[in-house]
Amino acid sequence: MVRACKEHLLKSDNPSVVNISSIAGIKGIGSSMAYASSKGALNTMTKSMARNLGPIRVNAVCPGFIQGEWLKKGLGDDIYNASLKNVENSTPLGLAVTPEQVADVIYNFIDISKTVTGETFLVDGGYHLTI
Template sequence: MKLKDSVAVITGSSSGIGAAIATLFAQYGCHVVITYSRNEEGARSVAETCEREGVRTLVCQADVSIDDDCRRLVDQTMAAFGRIDILINNAGTTKFCPHGDLEGLDQQDFLDLYAVNTVGPFQMTRAAEKALRTNGSGHIINMASVAGLAGVGSSIAYAASKGALITMTRSLARVLGPEVRVNAVCPGFVQGEWLKQGLGETRYQTMLEKYEAAAPLKKTASPETVADVCLGLIIGGDLTTGETVLIDGGAHLGSAPVRR
């Protein structure tokens, strides 16, 4: 698939990973729809950066947990561009809670996280299905997490919501083919403000050093490295669907010794 003159809807793209994806895709000539829940200023700034690459942008407010917002977003995109080639389900949320603190989570926490992290991507996929199928080569990328595979991360509720998203990715890949490919990417520790704010500066730095020491590649992900993987799936993965790609420097491999 070629990105030039394609149209990508990227949810939660006012900052972090979503902003990095929008910026990278724009460099390849892809028109981008930038969405935000509350950070309009950030979304407008990302749009300006993308437009300097000579592409068109559309900035939309949308809460993916609300089905009407998802359908409105798709309608606005079709009115502006007449097509949707790529959907990046990047919008996400969490509650930071130690896994051992079972009393730290309640039913509403699970419902809130699932509404954005799992139901949101489903609603966006459903709203965009017709447009993605029309072009015969649509692609959906769901932003999951290593947490969804290993049961780690900011909270048990977060890990569960991302695990459900990974399973849903496989289900959708079966039913949306052959016109649409559906894949998930699973970052591990991602450098940036989101984790700094959630963990606090001291704990963030400690965990960063811990993950980099444990990873065979001695590196952790950044928004830009996650964007690079998404780009590769779009332009170099024409026969890849239903897959889950880990982006953690190999930290998921653990510390078992290798016999030589």
């Protein structure tokens, strides 16, 4: 997709691509090896794209546990609530991130961080420090 958009991106004053990855791609966690592997590959592709597509900036945002209805529906109330409490009690910031907080980081990569490229940025309240 980026290849198809490259010429349009280059016409922008601030060309940027933000890939949505996961903590699973960095820490190798989760219930699916295929998912973690695919996110690890996306992180590597992000670095390759940043190296080869400059001046287009390419970064990846890697959320951890994201609180919200989507995850609650997937896990069920009991497992979700236990997981949420565990994340809130174990992370240095004492919180589980929200979709809005992840969106804020994505916005910052797109609009503000004009000197950042090739980065994989964890958005997890410090959860990665505990596992």
